[in-house]
Amino acid sequence: MENAERRIVLTYAPTRPARDALAALLALDDRLGETLRTTSEPMLGQIRLQWWHDALCRLDAAPPPAEPVLEGIARHVVSEGVTGAMVAEIVDGWQVLLQEQLDEVALRSFAGRGGRLFALAARLADAAPGDPVALAGEGWALADVALRLSDPGEAAAARRMAEAGLSEALAVRWSRNARALGAMAHLARLDLAGEAPGSPKRTGRALWHRVTGR
Numbered sequence: 572m573e574n575a576e577r578r579i580v581l582t583y584a585p586t587r588p589a590r591d592a593l594a595a596l597l598a599l600d601d602r603l604g605e606t607l608r609t610t611s612e613p614m615l616g617q618i619r620l621q622w623w624h625d626a627l628c629r630l631d632a633a634p635p636p637a638e639p640v641l642e643g644i645a646r647h648v649v650s651e652g653v654t655g656a657m658v659a660e661i662v663d664g665w666q667v668l669l670q671e672q673l674d675e676v677a678l679r680s681f682a683g684r685g686g687r688l689f690a691l692a693a694r695l696a697d698a699a700p701g702d703p704v705a706l707a708g709e710g711w712a713l714a715d716v717a718l719r720l721s722d723p724g725e726a727a728a729a730r731r732m733a734e735a736g737l738s739e740a741l742a743v744r745w746s747r748n749a750r751a752l753g754a755m756a757h758l759a760r761l762d763l764a765g766e767a768p769g770s771p772k773r774t775g776r777a778l779w780h781r782v783t784g785r
Contacts, residue, residue, distance in 0.1 A: 572758050573768040576777070580758070583751035583781050589696035592651060593751060595643035596688050599623075599658070602640050603665045613669045620669075624662040630655030651695050660687045664712065673725045678713065678732060685712025689752050699746035703739070707756035710736030714759040730763060737763075745784040754780045 572580070577597065584590035603623060610616035626641055630649050635641040649655055664684025667677050689708025698704060713733035720726040737760045745753040754777040761773050779785070 580751050580754045585748040591647040592695040593692045595647040598640050616669050620666050624659045627655040627659035678729050682709035682712050685709050693749050696748045698749035702745050702749040706736050707740035711759040714763050750781050
C-alpha cells in the first residue's frame with residue numbers, strides 16, 4: 572500500500588484518535604520492516620528487533636525516548652489503554668523472518684504480526700466484535716511477505732495462505748468502525764492480483780468497501 576493509498580485509508584477511521592492510532596501502528600510496522608531490510612546479519616537483526624521489543628514494553632512504566640515512532644505509539648496507542656507489551660507482540664512476528672527457512676508454521680507465526688496490529692487498531696476504533704480483523708490482518712501480512720520472498724516455494728506458500736485468509740475475511744460485511752482495516756485487506760488482495768498501486772480499480776474497491784462494508 573503506497574503512501575497515497577495509506578492516507579486515503581486512514582480517512583476511513585471513525586475518529587481522529589482511531590486514525591492517529593492506526594497511523595502510529597503502521598509507522599511502527601514500517602520501521603520494523605526497514606530494520607530487517609537494512610540488516611544483513613541475522614544476529615544483528617535479532618539484537619535490533621529485541622531493542623524495539625524492550626523499548627515498547629518500557630512504555631508501560633516510563634515516557635518514551637526521543638524517537639518519533641515510539642513517541643507516536645506512546646501518544647496515540649498506549650495513552651488509549653493498550654499496553655506497550657501488547658504492541659511489542661508485533662515485533663515477535665517480524666523476528667520469524669530471521670529464520671533460514673520459512674515453513675507453514677513459521678509463516679503462520681509471521682502472520683500474527685498483522686493479526687495483532689489489526690486487532691489493536693480495531694480495539695482502538697471500537698470495531699464490532701464480529702469483524703474478522705485478526706484473520707484479515709494475518710492475510711495482509713502474508714500478502715506483503717509473499718511479494719518480497721526470494722524463495723519461490725516460500726513465496727508460493729505465503730501467497731496461498733494469504734489468499735485463503737483474505738477471501739474468508741472479506742466474505743462478510745464489515746462494521747463501519749473497522750472499514751479502514753477492511754480496505755487494507757482488499758488492497759492486499761489486489762496486490763496479490765498484480766493490480767498496480769494507485770490504479771482506479773484499487774481506489775474504487777477501497778471506496779466501495781468504505782460505503783458498503785463489502
